[in-house]
Each structure stands twice: as structure tokens, then as C-alpha cells.
Amino acid sequence: MAISKNDALRVAHLARIDLTEDELRLFARQLESIIEFIDKLKELDVSSVSPAAHTPVLKNVLRPDTIKDSLSKEAVLGNAPKSLKGHFLVPKVIE
């Protein structure tokens, strides 16, 4: 399947990466050849197979709803590039 520079731009927007023109061209070309390779899966008839999201035979793992210690606000915010009054600080979201 052909992947254009515009297709790559759409995917880059979904992934929130501000790729350069050169990267868009390069990735469009490389994605095309990788997709061509993985299209091999279309050879198989999988209509009667159930998907395996992961391998262990686990059912829902539940725990009692009890209060436990967690990290302090200071420890969590200590890694934030910007914080203010106990909150993460980000550029303006709403005009």
C-alpha cells in the first residue's frame, strides 16, 4: 500500500510529533516497505481464531478497595518541568 507524505503527516499528528519535512518523506517510504512486509499476514485465514492480547491465563485481577500509602504530592511534582500550587503547569488549553 502506498503511503504518501500526507498520510505520514496525519499519523504524526495523531502521535503528536512535529516531524520535519525530511522525516515525513523518510518515514513514508520506510513505513511503506514495512507495511508491505507485514501484509504477509493477509495470506492466513484467521476467521475462526480468537485474538490473544496476551499469553497468561489470567482473569480479571482484583484487590480489596483499601487505602494504602502512595507517593507524596512533593515526590510526584518534583519531576514536573513546571508546577504551581500543587498542580502540573501546562500552556493554555482554552482561549
Add this chain to the structure above:
Amino acid sequence: MKLWEFTGHELLEKLAHQEITQEEILGALDKRREEVEPKVKAFLRFEKTPGPENLSGPGGFQGLPIAVKDNICIKNRPVTCASRILEGFHPPYDATVIQKLKAAGFSIYGQTNMDEFAFGSSCENSSYFPTRNPWNLECVPGGSSGGSAAAVACGEAIWALGSDTGGSIRQPASFCGVVGLKPTYGRVSRYGLIAFASSLDQIGPFARDIEDCSLLLKVIAGYDPKDSTSANLSVPDFLLSLGKDIKGIKIGVPKEYFSLSADRALEGIAQEVKQALEEAIEQLKKLGAKVQEVSLPHTEYAVSVYYILATAEASSNLARFDGVQYGLRTEAVDNLTEMYKRTRQAGFGSEAKRRIMLGTYCLSHGYYEAYYLRALKVRALIANDFADVFKDFDCLITPTSPTPAFKLGEKIQNPLAMYLSDIYTISINLAGLPAISIPCGFSSGGLPIGMQIIAGSFDEEMLFRVAHCYEDSTSWHKMRPKI
């Protein structure tokens, strides 16, 4: 023989007999590091040699040093995944495996280089510098846990931890001539491991022989309520699996792994690797194993399945690196979306971007069913192939990698060729099984060759039993690089 050449259990025995002191061991390793680290560059950063007060941990490992891959969180120490996007991040907690190492009395000596976010098979995708193979400095150490493998191979560390999503412990172990084990999915807690592909990732040990490897797995394995996919099973005493014979053990050799040329892009299995494996199989027969050819019919689809699922999971996991909670942030933007986009553009390297793009594409509207859902179904077929074979066999033997270590720069421009170098290891992650790579020979150019042993779910004991019996009858594991 120099002190750095000994294995961990040999050193512990010498300590017990008071033939040497902890200070002598640490001094010898420091000296070794000064000699070889400028050439190999296995570490992203070191901790100063721990002082004597740290040497008497309660667990019996007496302060012996261990290196840790730089994607495992250690409280208040930097961790980067060899990425710029995590610059400045200091985890506020220890990974479960780190708590266990500390409790067992290990000294955490330094954090090792890797492909950025474990995306790669050569360590060349580190955002800092490439690591080199101690057996030949022009060659890669493998990846993504290349720094951990190289550090153990050249005697900078006695043990190391790595992580394995598609071969990232086993392939560098094979390239560097050491032992590397990927435990069964769920055997070791992933809490505090920075996630690449959550349904495939496992933390595992590097060591220079099977006994050291089994000692370290025993320390890090076990149920952890903080990882909801960790298995609530008791951990066997793996030492009991050593020293047993393998008479009558049924070993399967998957024919697809020896005939496979996978695709036009791959040259297929190197003659020297094939020959080393054939000799190893003969040796296993001499030791009394019953060896028979088996078939894993969906092998040829594994690389495709893996690169859909692993990148889909990675694109989702790496969405958290957005400049808000930790790490890098690009300033001078006036809205949130631009801040995300420019931060991620500045912070991620080329392979990380490529994989995020591929994963996002496979999950995007209109392609989800054709790629992601189909890949999950083929994953079930691949897991069933193994389940069928393990009804009749105790373990499987394959090469770890189709070739010995390749040269730096050889595959970096061709992502698909790099992906295909994982062809023998990725199916095992897709099926969630345990597998180990052990040294089984050398190429004519003096590069190590690795043999992979694969066992059924939670049967690491079988891996250790077969591997130790083979190791005991050969001397590949005693070879050390002349660096």
C-alpha cells in the same frame, strides 16, 4: 586468573573461605572498568564504588556488584532509557526487582547503555553513544540490552539485569558470549520497568554461567501485587536443577529455524551458526537427550506479528512522554498541542519516532482490524504451535541469532533488516515462554555464537537443567575476550 574473570558463585565461595575480601573484589572490578570502559562504553553512568557499610547486605550476595539496564527505576537515581526525553527524571520509587536486589545484598554498580526505549538490536539507537562488542570493537554488542551484555562479558560487572521484549536479553548475550535468560511472562515483576510493549516485556538476568544465572533469577522472580500480570506461583530453588543428567529428555529442533530465509531482506542462517548448533545438538545427544525435528508452522509470520503488536503497544505506552509530568519540555509555545508535538519531536530519536509512527498507523481508524486485530489472532496461532510441541517435548533448541555480531553501521540504515535479526527470539515473547541463550561456539572471526533453549510456560527449571548439563561438558563459557 584475575579476579574479574571469576563468576559470582566462585567469588562468593572465596569470600566464604576468607581467601579474598570484598574490598579486593571491588578494587579489581574498578581497575578492570578503568581499563576497558573507554573502549567498550557499556555504561551510561556509574555509582561510586559502594562503601564498606553497604557490603554486608542481609541476602548473602555480600555487596557483589550488579549492573542494571537503564530502563529500570532506581529511587532518586536518573533513568533515561537512553533517550533525551527522560532527561532530568529521578524516579521517586524503586522497581520491585531493585528492592529485591537491595534486600539480597547486591551493590547496584551502574546503569547500562541500551537502544532508546529498547528499540533496536544493536545498541546503536542509544541517544548518547553506541556500545561496542568486547570481542571485536568494530562490532555491535547486540541489543537492546547491549550495555548489560558487554559489561558482563568484559568483566566490568559480575551480573547484570536486562529486559527482553523480542530478544533484547538473548541476542546480546549471544553476541557477547554470556548467558542471558528471558523468564516466562509473569515470572518477574515489571513494576518499575519503563514499558515498551507491556504484553511482551520481561526483566531477566545476564551472567557468565548457568549457576550465576539461576542464582539471580531466584532473587528477582516472584509474585508482586503491584504488577497485575505477575504470576502468583512459588519460585522453585533453581539450584536444584543443576547437576542433573539429561538422559531421556526430549528435545525438539524446529525445522523452520534452520531453513528459514524469512524474506529477500535476510540472508538466512549463517553457515557457521548452523554448524555450531549442529555440533551442540550432537553433544546433547551424547549426553543422553533424545533429539527430534519438530515443526512450528507459523514461524514465518512472527516478525510481522511482532512489529505490529510491539509498535502498537509502544505507541500507546510512549504517549505518556509529553512534557507535562516528567522529563524534557520544549518551552516557548503558546498552546498545549504544540508543546506536546515539539517536546516529542525534540526528545525522541529516529527509531523511537519510526516505531511510534508504525504503531499509531496500525491502530488508526481503518487499519485496526487489518493489522492489530489480525496480528493478535496470528499470535494465538503462534502460541498454539508451541503448546502443541510442548505436549511431546521438554524443550526446544534453536540458534539465538541467525548471525554472529554484525559491524557497527551495517544495518542501521535498513530498519527491516535490523528487525529481521530478531527472527529466532520474537516468537518466544509472543508465546510468553521462557528461553535462555548460552554460548555454544565461535565464528572463524572469533565472535561468540549462542544457542537458545526454549521451555514450556514456567519451566525455567528445564532450561537450567539442560543448559547446565551442556555447559558442564563444554568450555565455551570459560572463554573471556582479550581486551
